[in-house]
Amino acid sequence: MTLAIPRFWREIQSRYNLIGTKCGSCGKVDFPPRAVCPVCGRKSIGKMQRFQLGGKGSVVTYTVIHDAPAQFEMQKPYVMAIIEMDEGVRLTSQLIDVKPEDVRIGMKVQASFRKLGQEGDAGVIHYGYKFRPAG
């Protein structure tokens, strides 16, 4: 599925700069930003502060995608992973600059700003984070 332009544009801050939130009540970091802390609930409303992730983390689990959506057809096979950031929060991202057979659980990775996809043949190009082995 492709996302409409405003829908993508709204999330640019987070997708370009890894902006999440930190709960002013318990200190938990969330990504993407949340208006309510999943731990503190109502107590956290109005206390969620903007927080930028450092971009470093490690692989918790991964897969190599062979059946891809149309938008990713040209990239297959490609590696997707769930990454635990050093701040404790997890996210889902593509892993690049690594052979699928060399990916390991626990591997250290870092964020990299890349093209994510494109709408149609001459459509709008979306950018955001991918991760590569930490150098």
Add this chain to the structure above:
Amino acid sequence: MRDVAVIGVGETEFGELWDRSFRDLGIEAGLKAIQDAKLRSEDIDAVYIGNMSAGKFIDQEHVSALVADYSGLADMHLPTVRVEGGGACGAIALLQARLAIASGMHDIVVVGGAEKMTDVGEVQAAEILSSTADQEWESVFGATFAGLYAMMARRHMHEFGTTREQMAAVAVKNHKNGALNPEAQFQKEITIDAVLQAPWVAEPLGLFDCAPLSDGAAAVVLCEAQRARKFSDTPIRIAGSGQASDFLALHDRRDLTTLDATVIAGKRAFHEAKMMPKDVQVAEVHDNFTISEILAIEDLRFIEKGKGGPATAEGLTALNGKISVNTSGGLKARGQPVGATGVAQAVEIVRQLRGEAGKRQVVGARHGLTHTLGGTGATAVVHLFERGD
């Protein structure tokens, strides 16, 4: 709350049914269930429909009124409700219909589930399925629905030593059961080797680790339990129901090898039914991927955490094993018309508890369970059924 029982069941064949429309399927299942319950149309108080995504699959919303209309009920002006909840929508529709009767608002409700998935291409169908995951923070980065389950499988292999062969044993077992089900999409046995050698979809899941795209529909008739005897010699009582939700995105969950929504929905259902997992002889669980069945039998406490792979390989979940799981063939072999899933599972359990499951009958089945997932486990629903006598 009033007791509620199932007094009628019906389903279509499942498969790539190119000559059958959504309407044809919904009507066939509904009429079969109504006939099975020996109802007259004026007995029906309401119609509930589980449907995941008719808007995307066939460009038709408002399917609740549509199904009632084409089932010949338009003149009755019945209230109709369409429920959405990813793959769990049919099971949620069943729960909501049960509540409507339990509350005293209705006495007899027809619950249908239907999906017509093969009017779109395979790539598009896969994309529609993945819209039950987090579009903004999973799918847009390239995570497919199969890919998300594959990441659970990888983690389960890492933590518990689960093997691809053990996952393949789920597919082999469910195909073996499906071969005994005349309504199943695949009525052919497969081998472990065939599963292992199938092309990759998302490593470590291959093509035969994944349930197919299907067309099909199922329906049950629910009735207030006191009246149920008027319609059925073997009403099947709904003894307990539980529903739970969780973080939408897989990466936000507490644990990648446990679906907390399943654990909690299961506890709620068992608590209400005053039953234990060991009381259940037959279960239909959500095996949209082979790993999903392994997680389900663990999270429902049929099998110890981490042992779901070996337990399956050893035959504990085979037909007439310690607990018979997915006797219909499951989503894997019976087929996966998404909206129909939760209702079709109930149809199979009712047939088992009535003793009408033919060659795949579980001997002495008195208590049965259905387990249905939405998305990658952000919704789970569990129903427990028992013979009324």
